[in-house]
Amino acid sequence: MSSIDRRNFLKAGLAAAAAATAAGCAATNKMKGGSPVAGQKSVMGLVVPPLETVRVGFIGVGERGVGAVQHFCNIDGVEIKAICDIDQQVLDRAVNIVVGKELPRPAAYGKNEYAYRDLLERNDIDIVIISTPWRWHTPMAVETMLSGKHAMVEVPAALTIDEAWLLVDTAEQTQRNCMMLENVCYGRDELMALNMVRMGLFGDLLHGEAAYIHELRWQMKEMDRKTGSWRTKWHALRDANLYPTHGLGPIAQYMNINRGDRFDYLNSMSSPALGRAAYAEREFPADHQRNKLNYVAGDINTSLIKTAKGRTIMVQHDTTTPRPYTRLNHIQGTNGAFAGFPNRIALEEGGRKSYHEWDYDMDYWYKKYDHPLWRRMGKEAELNGGHGGMDFLMFWRMVYCLRNGQPLDQDVYDAAAWSAVTPLSELSVKDRGNSKDFPDFTRGAWQTGTPLGVVS
Secondary structure (H helix, E strand, O other), rough: OOOHHHHHHHHHHHHHHHHHHHOOOOHHHOOOOOOOOOOOOOOOOOOOOOOOOOOEEEEOOOOOOOHHHHHHHOOOOOEEEEOOOOOOHHHHHHHHHHHHHHOOOOOOOOOOOOOOOHHHHHOOOOOEEEEOHHHHHHHHHHHHOOOOOEEOOOOOOOHHHHHHHHHHHHHHHHHHOEEEOOOHHHHHHHHHHHHHOOOOOOOEEEEEEEEOOOOOOHHHHHHOOOOOHHHHHHHOOOOOOOOHHHHHHHHHHHHOEEOEEEEEEEEEEOOOOHHHHHHHHHOOOOOOOOOOOOOOOOOOEEEEEEEEOOOOEEEEEEOOOOOOOOOOOEEOOOOOHHHHHHOEEEEEEOOOOOOOHHHHOHHHHHHHHHHHHHHHHHHHHHHHHHOHHHHHHHHHHHHHHHHHOOOOOHHHHHHHHHOHHHHHHHHHOOOOOOOOOOOOOOHHEEEEOOOOOOOO
């Protein structure tokens, strides 16, 4: 990167992105995939040369990104090189967090919306953590990979099928990692369930239930800053399952999606969109901008996925109605089930009670089936925090893999498939719930992909 100036970098990057977009659109039309575009090769199980030190840059350090900065300050083998955000207040806060840990002051970028490109020009950064509003995720991840760096992007990674293909094509073109930062895959309960699935405790898997049910109407009061300032508008733009991956990611890993099975097609329906308008009418003046929006996203969206092996997955989204938080996290097999919120287990063979009755005593199951990764790092993860430790553990594991020449636990095919639920659900809702096919983002490699192991 040091051998070309900014203008040439941007020109080269945009040209490559345009080519990848064209390839992505062509692949979208084929839907079922096909061979990689000329000059590309699969990144299934991608292993890059071990990095003695992982040099990190951050784009976006507001509500989500600032936590990532804090966690990377506490991980061995990391150097924080640069931080970018257009909000000077949060940019200064993030820089001060690093300095407050008695670490070298990172470079700061934030003069305009494209200041992140100055960060990408640096040749002393290996990975970039992208924690910006959704519309920036794919463009920034693509430019990150084109600049020779690994892209670690917040959820969802893509908003359209073409964006999902663009991520896949760019990763295959550049041979760089593109990992969606699905932190829930690193929760203690999700890891334990993965361990139990791998040990065959539930028998052959049949069905899963995932959700993001999290009342967030209060974010509508965030007008100029914070998440609600941009996220609220999506409820006026798309009638879809807007945020599927927190619940879906772990279920996909239990079922070996893209590694022995894959999402085949989806049906989706939405309830009426009533709650956001009612909240705006109650909480804001009549002439307030929140009362001028036409909220089209159904308060509750229910999507049903069929996999190539015939399994089913229900995915629900609801950030509007008044009820307790849940991700469901239900996995059902021929010998029984695990379900979350609250955690409970029922087994026909190997349980402590009749399978007609839930067993809620998790201490017994933790002692027997806690995931080895949690046994090793759980206390440190809980100490460092981030949604009960899952955030820290996700970043720690990422750094561990990069430093030890191991493939990451999530790849670009996961990012594409999990994110594709949103655009496909939108199409299905518009079409009376009729099924919409998932593209095979792996181009057939899912049939021979190695299932995610129980790592230690």
